[in-house]
Amino acid sequence: MVNKFHVHGHDTTLPITLDEMLVHCRAVARGAKTPLLVGDLPFGTYECSSNQAVDTTVRNLKEGQMDAIKLEGGSPSRIVAAKAIVEAGIAVIGHVGLTPQAISVLGGFRPQGRNVASAVKVVETTLALQEAGCFAVVLECVPAAATTALQIPTIGIGAGPYCSGQVSWPNIHVCLD
Numbered sequence: 538m539v540n541k542f543h544v545h546g547h548d549t550t551l552p553i554t555l556d557e558m559l560v561h562c563r564a565v566a567r568g569a570k571t572p573l574l575v576g577d578l579p580f581g582t583y584e585c586s587s588n589q590a591v592d593t594t595v596r597n598l599k600e601g602q603m604d605a606i607k608l609e610g611g612s613p614s615r616i617v618a619a620k621a622i623v624e625a626g627i628a629v630i631g632h633v634g635l636t637p638q639a640i641s642v643l644g645g646f647r648p649q650g651r652n653v654a655s656a657v658k659v660v661e662t663t664l665a666l667q668e669a670g671c672f673a674v675v676l677e678c679v680p681a682a683a684t685t686a687l688q689i690p691t692i693g694i695g696a697g698p699y700c701s702g703q704v705s706w707p708n709i710h711v712c713l714d
Contacts, residue, residue, distance in 0.1 A: 555579050562602060563602055575630055590621055591622055623670030630692070632674070633676060660686045671689065673690040673692060675691075677696065
């Protein structure tokens with residue numbers, strides 16, 4: 538089971554706009570002076586084309602004062618977008634598994650990779666993101682096997698103890714068997 542979270546009173550992240558996200562990015566940038574700052578690309582700001590993805594990412598870096606971006610999903614168009622962003626000289630973190638922007642396609646907040654075919658797809662997606670040039674991948678509610686297939690760091694959210702790092706925020710996503 539996965540718990541929902543609330544962003545600005547919404548049950549999902551889908552309504553959040555780029556302008557809203559940039560406000561959060563700037564606030565973090567003002568307060569955190571030394572870490573790697575990664576902005577999240579909101580739904581609807583990078584799916585249409587590689588040009589849209591690069592333009593949105595540039596806004597995240599310029600206006601949001603971010604160092605890198607994270608994008609969700611591993612469909613062919615998302616892989617192409619990740620590659621275009623990397624080719625524009627911008628660092629990218631991929632995000633696979635339970636991707637909140639795809640909850641309507643996933644059938645809700647549900648762990649992914651629970652059967653062999655789905656687990657293979659998760660691993661193939663992570664490898665494609667690595668091939669596209671992502672410097673790390675967030676693995677959310679997926680089997681730990683995805684980590685062993687990669688040469689780049691993995692950040693786990695309910696993805697087993699073998700990830701390079703873990704997200705353990707309360708009230709974000711809790712994946713239970």
